[in-house]
Amino acid sequence: MTQDKLIMFDFDGVIADSLDEQSRAFVDTLRAHGLDELATRSTFLDFTETNWFEALDGAGLPESVVTEIENAFGAVPSPSLFPEMAGVIERLAAEHCVVVITSSRTADVEAILGEHGVTGVAEVIGGDVEQSKTRKIRSARRRYGESLEAWYVCDTVGDVHEARDAGAVTVGVAWGWHGEERLLGAGPDRMARRPADLLGLF
Numbered sequence: 001m002t003q004d005k006l007i008m009f010d011f012d013g014v015i016a017d018s019l020d021e022q023s024r025a026f027v028d029t030l031r032a033h034g035l036d037e038l039a040t041r042s043t044f045l046d047f048t049e050t051n052w053f054e055a056l057d058g059a060g061l062p063e064s065v066v067t068e069i070e071n072a073f074g075a076v077p078s079p080s081l082f083p084e085m086a087g088v089i090e091r092l093a094a095e096h097c098v099v100v101i102t103s104s105r106t107a108d109v110e111a112i113l114g115e116h117g118v119t120g121v122a123e124v125i126g127g128d129v130e131q132s133k134t135r136k137i138r139s140a141r142r143r144y145g146e147s148l149e150a151w152y153v154c155d156t157v158g159d160v161h162e163a164r165d166a167g168a169v170t171v172g173v174a175w176g177w178h179g180e181e182r183l184l185g186a187g188p189d190r191m192a193r194r195p196a197d198l199l200g201l202f
Helices: 019-032 041-049 052-058 063-075 085-093 106-115 133-144 157-165 179-184 197-201
Strands: 005-009 097-101 121-125 149-154 169-173 190-192
Touching (some): 005 133, 041 157, 085 121, 106 121, 121 133, 133 149, 133 157, 149 157, 157 169, 157 179, 179 190
Parallel strands (some): 005 149
16 A cells, blocks of 8 residues: 555544543642642643643743643543544554654553554654654654655644644644634644544545
C-alpha cells in the first residue's frame, strides 16, 4: 500500500474525553500550592490558547509545580474515548500513516490507547519527548517522509497555530476543549463536527 498522507492527531479533546478530569487535576494542584488566582477551569483552557508548556512558564509556575500537574494528569482515571474515534483511527491507519502528537506524557497516552484496544497508531510523541508541537510535527514529517501530505487534527487555538507553523493542514474538531466557535477564531483549514466527518476529509 502506498501512503500519501501523514495524519497527526492531538490526543486530549480529540481522541480522549479528558477535559473534566484534567481541568480538575490542574485546579486541585494549584490550590494545593496556594495559587488560587490561577486555579480555575477557564485559566486551564486559556493556557491552551498557546503552547501549553510556554503558558505554564509564562504564568511563573515553578518547574516542580508543572511536574506535579503532569503527575496529576497521569494519575486520573483512564478517560473514555469519544464515540467512533477508535474506529475512525483504525480506518484511516489502513490507508495512511497515523501518529499521535500530544502534550500529555507518551507512556500515559500509549496505555490509554492500549486499554481501549486502539490499533493503527504508528507512534505517540508526547510532551516528555518534546514540549513544542511545532517541532514534533516537523520531526514526524522528516521521519515519515516529507513527501507525505501533512495534516494535524486538533481542538485548541494553540494547536492550530503550532501546526500551521509546522506546515501542516489543520483540522479543528467541534467536540474538543475549545469548541467550534472558539476554534474557528484561529482559522483552521477544515472543521469536523463529528468523528465520522474525518473519514470524508482524508
